[in-house]
Amino acid sequence: MTTEKFGPEYDYCGIVFVGAGSSWGYAMSPEEAAQKAAKRCKRDWKALIKFKRKHTFVVHVYDTSKVEGWYADHMGVFDKATNKEVPFVGHYEVEV
Numbered sequence: 001m002t003t004e005k006f007g008p009e010y011d012y013c014g015i016v017f018v019g020a021g022s023s024w025g026y027a028m029s030p031e032e033a034a035q036k037a038a039k040r041c042k043r044d045w046k047a048l049i050k051f052k053r054k055h056t057f058v059v060h061v062y063d064t065s066k067v068e069g070w071y072a073d074h075m076g077v078f079d080k081a082t083n084k085e086v087p088f089v090g091h092y093e094v095e096v
Helices: 030-045
Strands: 002-004 012-018 021-027 056-063 069-073 076-079 088-095
Touching (some): 021 030, 030 056, 030 088
Antiparallel strands (some): 056 088, 069 076
């Protein structure tokens, strides 16, 4: 998975890893990024995975304020320009 930064207004990226895939969301706060990622994950994967009505997602949140683009693989999330790890903020449990 790889992406370019969508604009200066987004400082955090929340990622839900699903098997060999993922869903993510951007926001100004880590909590909002986690919420957006969880909602997108449920929407993106509902055709393949049966989620409970109120499912709890574990969202990994990263500080993307100082990167122009990032990519993720099985080793982690990295800055596209420098290949260094993107700063990890924490795990958030979000019920959607």
